[in-house]
Structures are given as structure tokens and as C-alpha cells.
Amino acid sequence: MDPARFCRIDATTWRVEPTGAMRVPAVIYADEPLIRAMDDKVYEQAVNVATLPGIVGASYVMPDAHWGYGFPIGGVAAFDADEGGVVSAGGVGFDISCGVRTMITGLTLVDIRPVQRDLADSFYRQIPAGVGSVGAIALDAPEMDAMLRGGARWAVERGWGEERDLERIEEQGTMAGARPECVSHRAKERQRREMGTLGSGNHYLEIQVVDEIYDAAVASAFGLVKEEAVVTIHCGSRGLGHQIGTEFLKEMVIAAGAAGIQLPDRELACARIRSEIGERYLGAMRSAINCALANREILGHFARRVFHHFFPRADLRLMFDVSHNTCKVEPHVVDGRRRELFVHRKGATRAFGPGHPSLPDALREVGQPVLIGGSMGTASFVLVGQAESEAKAFSSACHGAGRAMSRHAALKQWSGRRIIDDLAAEGILIRSPSTRGVAEEAPGAYKDVAAVVAAADQAGLARRVARLRPVLCIKG
């Protein structure tokens, strides 16, 4: 994008004043090279979001933004139900509550290296990944509904997880307001055999090593120790979330016209929060959030099982679990007034600052861990929420590197086999059912995650705490 299209507020804040149908400004947080590298579609989509009814503050965009569906990936927008605000299926996206969790192992790279290959093979066997994989768990109708209501707490109650994990999961592991009766039979059918599966695309399970620490005090509060290994899992609500997204997108596109909502783009399909369809979507979407929380809890349990086989005394503790495709009701102070807002984060992570009441005691003083996934072979980052981020973007930060290149282009440029061999030479083991999938997810197809994270830090969205480098990656 041409930076001249924006009013530059400071080194990392770029603003589009409202014109035409825009109800609020659009604000992008990024440095100049990231702005230049962004697709023009990001501008267009951020402006389109600013036209939606009941939007509050601004249509915000995170430094890792790229061309999404209706909303840019990396888009944050809050709506007020009292002002005719909307909830948007497109603004949450297909993979509802896709997110990242990181678990502390207490083991060092020295412990891991001798069994690294066996660990990789074991994880690859134990974690169902990719198309056609079947989970070990099949849910009947009552259990499906219990899972959709209970989320990670349901998983813990069934023995797939630990009670102490729950306070380190957003919403304490259970999203309130889930209404399984709003989830279609087809969506449930699609999920019946998918609990505890990783999925594919950019989803992964990695063993990473704490490579660099930027803030020793916060790292220590998070349990991060240099050269120690962590397990990070990136995945979402699997087939159930995809099906809910698909069904409500269509329903909202058709209903929007009748509700008098002008959609600049069909992907912005939305409904008034206070409408039958809006309320039904919220009930279904919250069920999908619980599905994602349960799924990551189960995968975390599988990871514990694999580790216990190799390291019987290992104690994997959940550091934190964040979701980055959601709509959540949160109190925020806007223009000096506290309001309950429906905050959409599409490819953006909630980033509560120090003192936030939802954080467990051990984290409340320092703030919420913000987990930024890298791409296979590249670093990931742990950040911490900042109090000032509330005024910047309703306490939100980036979520990953963001693609720099299409799958199509990546496939032309790289061979999956070659990437696997090159990474193995660097000590990073990849296990995946598809070399083509590996090529499509080539590290070089993504933006430089370090630049994205530096911009988020500079913009005051979240502060850097540690860098993690991968040593083992299971790709779906």
C-alpha cells in the first residue's frame, strides 16, 4: 500500500479519516515497510468495516494484516448493541476461536536432543493431523452438547486435561452463553470424530526452545527460562467452526438486505446483535469457541502423554491459551464512558494489560501472555498485554506473521522435500503427511514475524517478552 493514502499519526499509527459511508476512521498499526508490503485490499477492507452499523471508535488493523474475507485478517472492530451494532460471521471467520497455547516443559534442549527424532515420530503418530485423519474420541449427541457448553472444562472433567489449566485459558476454559441448540446438525456431524485433531494448513504442534528473553521479570512470571523447551499448539474449532461460519455467512448475506444493512462486500455478512439471527449466531459461535478450547485442551493432554513416555517426571504446565478469531462481549472505556462492546478480533489476539480482573493471580501483576505463532522453521514470540493497548485497539495485538505470498506462488518457488531437508540440517524436524503442504507453508511464504512483533511493541499494543525457536514441528 502507498503510505501516502494515510494520515500518519506517528511512526506506527496510520489513519484514514471517515469519508463516504464510513462511520468511524480506520487505523492501522504498523511501521512503514510493513504498510508498503500490505495488499491494497487491507485498506479497502478496513474502510469497509468502518461503514458497519454501530461500530465504535475505529476500524483497527494489526501489523500482521493481510487480505481476508470482509474483514482484513488482523482486523479489530467493536460494536455497541444499543446503537444498532452488528455481529458479523465474516468478522469472526471460518475457523472460529482458532488460537495458540504454549505449555512449559521444564526440560532443556540438552534433554530433548537425544530423543528428538523419536519424539517427532511419536507426536506424528499420536496427534491426528491433516485431511482424512480420525480422532480417537467420538462424541454422541448428549456429549457433543456437553462439550459445546463446557469447553476446556468439559475436557478436564472427562480426563483430557488438568484442573489447573483452566485459569490459564481465556474465559477460564468455558465460554458463557453457548447455545448448542443453535448449532446445526451438519456442523455437529462434521465434528463428531474430530475432537483432538490438529487440522491442516497453518495449524501445527511445535516443540520450541526459549531463544531470547527481552523482559526477564515478565518471562520469569510466565515461567519462561532461556534454553528450556515449550510445546506450542496452533489450531481451532475444526469442522464444527467451519460449518457454522459457512452456514451463518449465507444466512446473514440473505438477511442483511431485509434488515436494511448495506453490505459493501458480501463477506461482511452481519446481523444486528439484537436480532433473532444475531442472537442465534452468538449462541452457535460461542459453542464453537468452547469446541476450540476443548480441542486444544485435549491436544495438550496428548502432548503430556507423549512427553511422559520419554520423560516420566516431566510436568507440562499450561502457560496460556489465546484465541484469535472471536467476537466477545467486553467492557471498555470509550470517551470516558464504560460500555459493553462486542469486540470482533479476526486474526488478532486479545491482549489484556496488568491488573485485568480476568487474569489468574500469578499473571495479574504482569499482564496477559500474547502468543504469536511463527511459521514452520521460523521463530514464534511471547508478548505481554499493555494497559495502554485498551485505548489503542480495545486491548488487542497481532496474531502471527501473516502470509507474504500465496500458496500458489509458494508451490512454484519451493520443494517441500528440500525444505524438510534444509530445516533438518538446522536441527528442526518436520513431520507432515504432505510435502506439497510443506511447500505451501514454506517459511519464506510468510512475512518476517520479528518485524511484525517489533511494530506491535513499538505501537504499544503488546510488549516483547521472549523469542521461541522451533526444534520439531508436526504439520497437518
Next chain:
Amino acid sequence: MNDAPLPKARWEHFPHEADVGVRGWGATLAEAFEQAALALTAVVTDAAIAPARAVEVTCGAPDRELLLVEWLNAIIYEMAVRRMLFGRFEVRIDGARLDGRLWGEAVDVGRHAPACEPKGATYTALKVAQVADGAWSAACVVDV
């Protein structure tokens, strides 16, 4: 130089920043939808798929473009719940209604090496139109 015209029935992928676009062409609207379905399968695998079993789907939508998305999403649903891949498609379109038949087989991870899993067909770059020579094209981006 080969001046032979492109066959009317064919498909392609087109780039999207994070995902992939599918486009089918055909002499009829139904054929273009069948070709778009082949493009969808090619997002997942390059391997041959045996027509071991047939599955029937029916879908409906108020216009042709929404109908394309419904059709592709119906295939994605059958792929997901049956853990199958489909390599041959037959479509009949009657106004707002589509009847489709899909032939395929169970996913064999070793042989098909599925590269990724389509999450859903989207309204991005969604276009169903009659092209110059009376043939049809049908395209949209698929979220993977």
C-alpha cells in the same frame, strides 16, 4: 505454435494472499460447476482418485453465485464427514436448485498425500458468468 482453442471444460487455480481461488469453465453452467469442483479437489491433492463410490447432494440458493458456494461447500462437507476425496462430478441445475453426484474414494494419506483441508468456499472473488463464446465460468476463493 499451438493455435488450438482451449477446451471449454477446464479448471484452474488462481492466487489469493492467504488461500487459493478455484475457477471452472464449461459449455454449460452445470459443466462449469463440475470443473470448479475438480479445481477444489486439486487444492487437496494432485493424485488420481478412484470412482469407488457415489454420493448424492442437493443444494439451493437464491442466485447462481450463492449456488456455486453452496455446491462447493456441500462437497467440502461430504469430504469431511465421509473422509473421502472426489474426482468425478455430475451436476444438474434447475433454477435455484442443484442436484449433484460425486464419485470418489476414502482418503489414503500415503497415496493422496493431502496438502491441506478446505474449510469453506467464500464470497471472495465469487463470479459466475457467461464468457465470450457462450461458455460459462464459475469461480471463488476457498479458505484453507
